[in-house]
Amino acid sequence: MPELLAPAGSMDAVRAAVQNGATAVYLGFGTFNARRGAKNFTADEMRQALSYCRLHGVKTNVTVNTLISDREIPALLRDVRLLLEAGADALIVQDLGAARCIWEHFPDAVLHASTQLTVHSLAGARAAKALGFSRVVLSRELPLEEIRYITAHAGVETEVFVHGALCMCYSGQCELSAVIGRRSGNRGMCAQPCRLPYGGKNRYPMSLKDLCLLPRLRALCEAGVSSLKIEGRMKRPEYVAIVTKIYAAVLNEGRAPTRDELDTLEKVFSRDGFTQGYLDDHIGPSMFGMRAPTPEKGLAPLYDAAARTFAEGQERPCAAVSFAFSAHEGAPVTLRADDSANTVTVTSGIPERAQKRETITEDIEKSLRKTGGTIFSVKQIDMQLDGGLRIAAKTVNDLRRQALAALEEMRTTVPPVRENTETVEIETLDTGFSGYTVQVRELEQLTDALAQLPVQTYYVPVHELAAHKARAAQLLARGCMLVPVLPRIIWDREQKQVLEQLEECKTIGCTAALCGTIGQIVPVRALGMQAFGDFGLNAFNSGALEVLRGMGVARQTLSFELRLPQVRDLHKPLETELIVCGRLPLMLTENCMIAGREGGCKRDGTGKCADGAYYLTDRRGAKFPVFREEHCRTSLYNSQPLYLEPDEYRQTGITYARLLFTDESPAQAARIARAVLAGETPDFGVQLTRGLYRRGVE
Ligand SMILES: [Zn+2]
Ligand SMILES: [Zn+2]
Incomplete structure (x- = not known):
């Protein structure tokens, strides 16, 4: 059980x-x-x-x-x-x-x-x-x-x-509270903004x-x-x-x-x-x-x-104890108590001959059964009592108390804790800043204009690459490094399809995949591809980077809940990446955020949620894009796009800086990328934010 x-x-x-x-x-x-x-x-x-x-x-x-x-x-x-x-x-x-x-x-x-x-x-x-x-x-x-x-x-x-x-969001993947109010769910401070109304007073699409x-x-x-x-x-x-x-x-x-x-x-x-x-x-x-x-x-x-x-002192007995009592003429009186995990034996003096009434088994039993106020109830009493002896009730009571106290002591004793004082320093791989990466939601956003820019890696959802292999092959032939992005959630029933898509990507020349949760690293490596780790792995400290490196991750995106000085001070035993531009991902949900509450989601791409762009509006009028993902999961992105000045992150020891495109049009994506690579503030058409890199989280 x-x-x-x-x-x-x-x-x-x-x-x-x-x-x-x-x-x-x-x-x-x-x-x-x-x-x-x-x-x-x-x-x-x-x-x-x-x-x-x-x-x-x-x-x-x-x-x-x-x-x-x-x-x-x-x-x-x-x-x-x-x-x-x-x-x-x-x-x-x-x-x-x-x-x-x-x-x-x-x-x-x-x-x-x-x-x-x-x-x-x-x-x-x-x-x-x-x-x-x-x-x-x-x-x-x-x-x-x-x-x-x-x-x-x-x-x-x-x-x-x-x-x-x-929660509405998969645990460990919720950044809503952190990004909009610095109260990090990953740090135990979730303010539960998901319980608030969105898009009108009585609409609670996430509760x-x-x-x-x-x-x-x-x-x-x-x-x-x-x-x-x-x-x-x-x-x-x-x-x-x-x-x-x-x-x-x-x-x-x-x-x-x-x-x-x-x-x-x-x-x-x-x-x-x-x-x-x-x-x-x-x-x-x-x-x-x-x-x-x-x-x-x-x-x-x-x-x-x-x-x-649960009033104090009100104990319901929770442990069964077996007693073995023995009193023989000329030998000490002994009581053995056994709670099935521990055994203890206590002894008293040699019993006297009875002058008047001899002690009988019922007398002993009566004393042994007085376990009130302890955690014990008596399961069994094994009795060896010679006739003609006189044993005071106090003697038996004392033995019982001693035995039960000893059992309690044994139950609560903590074995010594083994401690190791030798620690291993985490190495830093000094890669230096090596340029930009770009992530798109749809291959359509990866236009020739965007593909011509000096971008080190293009991240594209694995199903998009598998669905548009000719275009993907064309981009690969031009020297673009295309890296399929795995869905962060892959149930076992979905695993086969995703791996097939990934193999198709490998066939046309992709050599690495971006993994969002820890189960994806081994399958990617088993295909002979490099595993890159995404933000969903919540790499927040040097030790996490070292663990991920040990699992075979070659490049790891850092948690965007880190402040820039923390990013700078990390030991970086592998290539690291920081998201520096674009709308940050806030939630990933199993229930459809678009049509789940009202109904109309068919979970197969034909329901009310079928055609893409949808926005949740909070009480202050901020609009958060929502996307339908594979299997009608939905993802929520921040209302304000993030933008960091190059000076802010180039000196932090990261290897790559990522531009993340979500609801931007293909033309907009290319324009924004060109601006960022030129060191200019991009025009998203809405107000920008620095995310948590300056403010940090609680
Ligand atoms: Zn929440
Ligand atoms: Zn849906």
Whole structure:
């Protein structure tokens, strides 16, 4: 049976989760967790929480799942040391550089790949495994069939979300909050701009209902997933208690949920009811919803009852203990206690002969069964008692207390943490600034005028190149380096088609491909092509660059959440690239942003979303282009195009600077590129931004 993993944002929530049947909890600590708004634990509270969980035999996963800058690494290591010494079972990590650094210092640390790593395919899970992760938290968007396939073949544990909020964007690929308000979702500061109206007061094209897979637990168990995760570290402990209790009951009893259970879940929090659309591969209007305006009305009795389940000192026994008691004439009285993980034997003095009433087994049993106030319940008592002895109740009570205290001690003891002090310096490959690259959405944008410019690389979507091979071959023959861009999301059912397109590109002379997520690097290299890493890999520090280099990436685009001084200070063990011009990508969604909310998306290119250009308008009137991608995924781009002056980035040690074209016409693209290459400010016809390179993110 998979573990039931409950969220805990406070000590109360930890008790709420444990007392209501969670077999694992996840908690946030310090600066480096994806819920920096949550009421976080102090060091002492964290030690207390981890110890409490160890005592109760509940696993603990601590989130360290934000992007981390080079300067923050020492603080990260301090946090990690504290967590490991306090007995955290695993850490949930997004940042590849953070993972490298943690393993370098603490070789035995167990790391789980956060959902922020956007693992959504077998190749992605295998890549995470090869790096050393023992578990991957899969993207919430996956249908059961994909989850089952990955779980069956990856050789690494899988964890899936079963309950709680759904973001519109694939986790790890959302830049909306960062770019429009400096509050980075990748740094635990998402301001949830996706919950706001766009294009009118009552239009919420990006607000999804909450997930509830309670009716589908059996299918997930059969799929072999290791962990079922409840979202909600920001939620109050009563919520954690109620949701955990219901999930634990349905899971443990292997039955369907009752109407009453589903109603209760809906009452404590939902957005117009729940959805299981992703798991059932049935997305569209039914997945969208807003939170009701007065959600907490009438919940007091429910919350009061829930609060009683985790009141301090209220312990529900959670561990079975077996006692073996023996008292023989002339030998010390002994009690052996066994909680199936640990065994302890305690002894007392030699028993006296009974003067009046002899002690009988019932007397001993009565004392041994007094385990109230501890976590133990008595499973079995094995009794060897000679007749004619007198053993005081106090003697037996003391033995019981000693034995149980010793067991508790053993349960909470943390084995020593192995630490490595030798670290490997990351080399810098001094490439010098080597020129510009250009990315287009459609091959049509790559006109002869644009192709004539001194551009080092042209990135074009793989399906565009495969669909227009003659034109692509012509450009290649002219000496243009064409690099196919892989879709950032490639489900396993889509993998074959993409690889075929990629092979066609290779046949006409392409030698490299641009990879957006970690699962794509190995398949590209297996085709004998060079792998370039795109922004979706969130390369935010030197360690991440080193990990990607080690995976075979030859050129890596840096996170555009970095500030320019950070870009400059990175150790760059491979060619690096920075996006310096164009609309930045903000979101990548499984649900169609164009026609998903209202209906009319057919997911095959014939629906209302079929003809390209579409804009979302926010409350201030800013217009964000939305594009339909392959399989009717949609991507959202910034309202303001980015432009950096060459002086700003040429001295930062990057190898290439990229111009990214999205909704620009072919003529406009050529004109803009010509201007940028000449060092002139390009005319996009709208106001420009410097992105986050100057301002940085929180
Ligand atoms: Zn969001
Ligand atoms: Zn669509």
